Amino acid sequence: MRKIRINKYGRAPMDEGNDEFYSYIKDLVHHPVVLQMKKYPHHGNTSCYQHCLNVAYYNYRICRYFGLDARSAARAGMLHDLFLYDWHTHAAETGDHFHGMTHPAVALCNAEKHFELNELEREMILRHMFPVTLIPPKHKEGYVICLTDKYCGSCETADGHRPKRLYRSFRSFKRMLKRVFGQNYAYRDYDLSSVKAAKGGDFVSLRKRPSGKWKKASGKNRRRR
Ligand SMILES: [Fe+2]
Numbered sequence: 090m091r092k093i094r095i096n097k098y099g100r101a102p103m104d105e106g107n108d109e110f111y112s113y114i115k116d117l118v119h120h121p122v123v124l125q126m127k128k129y130p131h132h133g134n135t136s137c138y139q140h141c142l143n144v145a146y147y148n149y150r151i152c153r154y155f156g157l158d159a160r161s162a163a164r165a166g167m168l169h170d171l172f173l174y175d176w177h178t179h180a181a182e183t184g185d186h187f188h189g190m191t192h193p194a195v196a197l198c199n200a201e202k203h204f205e206l207n208e209l210e211r212e213m214i215l216r217h218m219f220p221v222t223l224i225p226p227k228h229k230e231g232y233v234i235c236l237t238d239k240y241c242g243s244c245e246t247a248d249g250h251r252p253k254r255l256y257r258s259f260r261s262f263k264r265m266l267k268r269v270f271g272q273n274y275a276y277r278d279y280d281l282s283s284v285k286a287a288k289g290g291d292f293v294s295l296r297k298r299p300s301g302k303w304k305k306a307s308g309k310n311r312r313r314r
């Protein structure tokens with residue numbers, strides 16, 4: 090069984106996989122077009138960039154665990170919402186009321202302009218909104234991104250609120266994550282400091298829980314671990 094070390098923040102898994110993850114997405118996360126996603130809010134207080142980074146990480150971890158194409162999964166995760174506008178005001182500004190259905194094609198178009206994508210990455214970006222978009226993915230990695238995107242989006246939306254109720258809807262997915270990440274697994278945002286990483290800093294140490302953003306449950310409402 091794969092060993093998982095515990096980091097100083099508590100229960101987040103740390104192993105050589107985090108460095109491998111970074112090596113897969115290194116050219117994407119520092120690219121000026123991808124960095125533009127930091128300007129646009131996505132779910133709650135989370136930027137589009139941070140959301141994509143979270144999805145990329147969870148894609149990578151799950152696909153690695155199941156022996157799927159973890160590299161393509163990480164890269165597609167980082168690019169899957171590269172639509173480069175604020176979707177909260179998009180409908181009023183453009184009249185496009187179907188952002189949920191149209192943005193995967195916009196993201197794919199933007200991604201193809203700047204990066205070479207393989208067939209699997211294209212499919213993952215284009216089909217990540219299934220079942221909102223009706224055509225299902227053909228590959229297992231495509232279903233993984235559908236799940237991680239919804240899971241990360243839900244956790245990010247719940248940021249600043251007690252996440253317990255929301256988590257209840259994801260019990261089966263959470264059980265699967267526990268098998269992948271370890272029994273004491275809990276959702277974490279990724280914090281990628283581009284300066285540190287560009288200087289060759291330890292990417293593993295950049296993964297941390299944003300303090301004070303989750304309300305702590307207390308008494309009878311304490312979250313079960
Ligand atoms: Fe999306």
Ligand SMILES: [Fe+2]
Pocket residue numbers: 140144169170238242
């Ligand atoms: Fe997304």
